[in-house]
Amino acid sequence: MNPIWLITKITFKEGIRNRILFGITLLALLLFASNVVLTNLFSLEVGKVMVDLGFAALSLAGLSIIFFLGIGMLSQDIHNKTVYMIVGRPVTRAQYVMGKFGGMTLLLFVVMLILGFLAMVSFGIGSALRPGATMPRNFSWVSLLTTIGFHFLSLLIVLSVSFFFTVISSSIYLAMLFTFCIYFIGHSLETIVKVLIKGEFMEVSPWYVGLMKGMSWLFPNLSAFDLKANLAYGLPYDGAYLIWTGLYGCAYIVIMFLLTLVIFKQKDLC
Amino acid sequence: MAEILFDHISKTFRYGFKRQTVLDNLTLDIEKGEVFGFLGPNGAGKSTSINIALDFIRADSGRVLIKGTQATDSNSRRNIGYMPEHPHFYEQLTPRELLEFGGLTSGMTRNDIKTQAGIILEKLELLPFIYRPVRTFSKGMKQRIGLAQAMIHDPEILILDEPMSGLDPLGRRLISRLILEFKEAGKTVFFSTHILNDVEMLCDRIGVLHKGKLLYCGDLQGFQKDSNTLEEAFVKEITDRSTR
Numbered sequence: 001m002n003p004i005w006l007i008t009k010i011t012f013k014e015g016i017r018n019r020i021l022f023g024i025t026l027l028a029l030l031l032f033a034s035n036v037v038l039t040n041l042f043s044l045e046v047g048k049v050m051v052d053l054g055f056a057a058l059s060l061a062g063l064s065i066i067f068f069l070g071i072g073m074l075s076q077d078i079h080n081k082t083v084y085m086i087v088g089r090p091v092t093r094a095q096y097v098m099g100k101f102g103g104m105t106l107l108l109f110v111v112m113l114i115l116g117f118l119a120m121v122s123f124g125i126g127s128a129l130r131p132g133a134t135m136p137r138n139f140s141w142v143s144l145l146t147t148i149g150f151h152f153l154s155l156l157i158v159l160s161v162s163f164f165f166t167v168i169s170s171s172i173y174l175a176m177l178f179t180f181c182i183y184f185i186g187h188s189l190e191t192i193v194k195v196l197i198k199g200e201f202m203e204v205s206p207w208y209v210g211l212m213k214g215m216s217w218l219f220p221n222l223s224a225f226d227l228k229a230n231l232a233y234g235l236p237y238d239g240a241y242l243i244w245t246g247l248y249g250c251a252y253i254v255i256m257f258l259l260t261l262v263i264f265k266q267k268d269l270c
Numbered sequence: 271m272a273e274i275l276f277d278h279i280s281k282t283f284r285y286g287f288k289r290q291t292v293l294d295n296l297t298l299d300i301e302k303g304e305v306f307g308f309l310g311p312n313g314a315g316k317s318t319s320i321n322i323a324l325d326f327i328r329a330d331s332g333r334v335l336i337k338g339t340q341a342t343d344s345n346s347r348r349n350i351g352y353m354p355e356h357p358h359f360y361e362q363l364t365p366r367e368l369l370e371f372g373g374l375t376s377g378m379t380r381n382d383i384k385t386q387a388g389i390i391l392e393k394l395e396l397l398p399f400i401y402r403p404v405r406t407f408s409k410g411m412k413q414r415i416g417l418a419q420a421m422i423h424d425p426e427i428l429i430l431d432e433p434m435s436g437l438d439p440l441g442r443r444l445i446s447r448l449i450l451e452f453k454e455a456g457k458t459v460f461f462s463t464h465i466l467n468d469v470e471m472l473c474d475r476i477g478v479l480h481k482g483k484l485l486y487c488g489d490l491q492g493f494q495k496d497s498n499t500l501e502e503a504f505v506k507e508i509t510d511r512s513t514r
Contacts, residue, residue: 090345
């Protein structure tokens with residue numbers, strides 16, 4: 001049997017039985033429950049509020065899984081030497097990293113699927129409990145799944161970044177810190193670059209604008225995967241945009257993954 | 271052809287701006303069917319040597335061959351069963367799942383794994399715990415699971431890093447018995463230790479390592495010819511080298 005699939009399976013099993021995951025799921029459930037309550041506090045754009053709160057819960061759960069389970073498990077493997085029980089077998093390091101990534105991807109996928117469904121249930125309950133409240137305009141299952149799919153892709157980018165930093169850094173906290181910084185930059189850089197290019201509020205040297213543009217090529221543009229506004233306001237989805245953004249996300253994951261492999265292959269596991 | 275050959279292995283670790291040589295031109299061969307004990311004080315380089323043989327770390331120079339295959343080739347580990355000093359597992363998994371993983375990665379079928387796992391777990395007195403997550407196990411039980419995972423695919427070579435470390439006398443006796451059974455089956459065992467009683471009881475040959483250098487390689491009689499006990503010979507060899 002393929003070692004990658006075997007490692008994927010044990011990573012998934014280890015993750016799904018971890019108590020941290022129960023905590024994360026419980027937190028997400030509380031947020032969904034609060035979605036039902038909080039939407040009653042708004043008189044306008046209830047649909048948008050529901051979508052925002054639902055996706056906030058999804059983001060929090062996804063990121064918690066990456067930070068506490070993804071980084072935690074990989075870091076434990078390397079620093080506690082659990083990895084010996086795997087690479088002490090006829091398994092290459094590349095197969096190990098691919099298997100770990102596969103296992104975490106599967107875990108994220110299953111959790112997103114379950115939480116996505118629960119988000120829908122909370123939308124439904126929220127609408128039913130509030131007279132006059134409706135689902136977002138032009139709502140369709142396809143648009144919801146597209147939005148969740150792109151959200152999932154952005155989480156996979158963060159996961160690939162977290163693998164890279166876990167492999168290069170000697171501490172789990174450093175890996176978490178670096179990954180969080182990339183996540184934060186990835187969500188804000190596009191807006192900053194747009195503001196700088198427009199130059200409406202400040203005058204900035206072209207050199208600085210160039211630097212920020214350069215950085216936007218280096219860091220992942222995570223805000224590009226955020227399609228919540230389309231879902232909440234019923235805006236149309238641009239097919240070409242979705243394809244190019246999807247390809248960009250996949251390419252970024254592959255590049256980060258290859259960098260991780262190159263470093264992990266050279267690393268002394270001691 | 272040697273089962274395991276360390277061919278002029280050197281390794282240096284960097285700690286900040288300092289460099290420390292952990293292995294210095296180590297050349298050593300372990301023959302088929304022998305139990306080879308790798309002795310040395312803490313920090314001598316025993317675990318580093320084993321880690322290089324399993325490709326966990328890379329030597330600065332030299333090479334390790336396992337049955338003629340470079341240790342850097344993952345296929346060289348097909349014939350090896352390995353147990354680290356402190357085995358760590360995926361704690362949520364059960365022994366059954368861990369052994370299944372070990373067997374499948376080594377090319378066994380599920381039926382063979384089931385049969386072999388039953389035999390090994392019976393020997394290691396772990397059969398009643400096969401469906402319990404490893405996180406509930408004591409240190410000794412984890413050590414035995416580590417050994418079961420190393421032996422599940424009936425390897426030709428067993429590499430054990432301090433296998434008796436932290437075990438009670440019963441656990442030590444159990445592992446000693448398995449090592450001897452392994453030897454009787456014509457297989458090779460390479461293990462590091464500083465428990466000299468085990469060496470006297472189990473080993474055909476020993477290698478004594480100190481500060482990364484091999485001080486002695488040969489049979490036990492040759493090593494302790496001028497001393498009454500192995501311990502005396504060992505302490506004398508190490509202190510002599512340290513004061514030189």
